[in-house]
Amino acid sequence: MSDPFKQIYDAVLAYDGDLVKKLVSLALQEGADPIEIMHGGLSAAILEVGNRFGREEIFLMELMISAEACMTGMDMVKAKLLESKIDLGKPKGVVVIGTVEGDIHNIGKDIVKTLLETAGFEVHDIGVDQQAESFVKKVLEVDAKFIASSALLTTTCVNQRAIEEKLKEAGIRERVKTIIGGAATSAEWKEKIGADYYASTASVGIQIIKGYFEGA
Numbered sequence: 001m002s003d004p005f006k007q008i009y010d011a012v013l014a015y016d017g018d019l020v021k022k023l024v025s026l027a028l029q030e031g032a033d034p035i036e037i038m039h040g041g042l043s044a045a046i047l048e049v050g051n052r053f054g055r056e057e058i059f060l061m062e063l064m065i066s067a068e069a070c071m072t073g074m075d076m077v078k079a080k081l082l083e084s085k086i087d088l089g090k091p092k093g094v095v096v097i098g099t100v101e102g103d104i105h106n107i108g109k110d111i112v113k114t115l116l117e118t119a120g121f122e123v124h125d126i127g128v129d130q131q132a133e134s135f136v137k138k139v140l141e142v143d144a145k146f147i148a149s150s151a152l153l154t155t156t157c158v159n160q161r162a163i164e165e166k167l168k169e170a171g172i173r174e175r176v177k178t179i180i181g182g183a184a185t186s187a188e189w190k191e192k193i194g195a196d197y198y199a200s201t202a203s204v205g206i207q208i209i210k211g212y213f214e215g216a
């Protein structure tokens with residue numbers, strides 16, 4: 001059989017959700033690394049679809065169908081990762097995660113969430129299109145020490161700045177760390193809004209959050 005990750009990649013690009021499902025299931029059965037299925041197969045493909053959409057080579061409908069196919073595969077991989085999670089006892093830390101207001105992209109956020117859960121963190125996912133106030137409210141409710149926010153649109157990443165402001169208004173900025181991610185964010189943006197950390201990938205983000213709690 002040829003490279004399973006490449007086959008999954010091709011199936012997403014072919015808008016074939018059923019084939020994605022079949023190939024991911026087969027790859028998992030054959031012991032392929034779930035993280036590699038996520039990154040090398042599904043994410044790589046959806047990013048290529050995004051590039052094609054950006055170049056106006058495909059329509060929004062095609063982008064949506066590919067995203068659907070990608071998410072089907074992601075759900076299977078996430079289930080596999082969580083199934084293999086060993087009981088690590090007390091959570092390593094409490095994190096609130098969500099996608100900012102005006103933004104419904106959830107694939108990247110969900111990867112970060114799954115990897116954090118697999119690593120033994122207690123994660124409170126407030127979902128997509130969430131106001132800055134909702135992040136802060138959740139932090140107070142569950143006594144979280146970290147906010148992880150995702151923004152994919154240049155029009156919505158401003159809402160990560162709103163999270164910083166709302167934390168200050170609530171008087172808890174000093175005791176909560178913030179990490180930002182998603183295609184619309186960057187190290188420069190982090191500096192500009194006063195967030196604590198930026199991560200270009202989920203794996204880098206997990207390392208940062210782990211590092212913080214291990215040193216805390």
Ligand code: B12
Pocket residue numbers: 043046047049050051053054055060063064067071102103104105106107108109111112148149150151152153154155179180181182183184198199200201202203204205206
């Ligand atoms: C899939 C997709 C969609 C799907 C979303 C499905 C879903 N349920 O999420 C649909 C079709 C719904 C969609 C809609 C739209 N989209 Co869209 N979409 C994408 C696409 C192709 C892929 C995004 C994705 O899932 N990538 C895969 C994941 C794994 O990558 P990721 O999110 O970047 O996450 C990784 C890292 O960034 C990081 N990460 C992400 N978040 C976080 C958070 C933290 C804390 C950390 C540590 C790390 C982290 O971890 C992940 C893994 O390493 C991107 C293209 C792109 N280059 O990003 C366009 C893109 C983001 N979309 C775009 C646009 C324009 C739109 C629409 C406005 C289209 C329209 N005309 O309606 C709408 C907006 C809807 C809204 N209000 O949010 C533009 C944005 C342009 C801009 N500069 O603002 C892009 C860049 C496409 C393009 N090239 O034009 N989209």
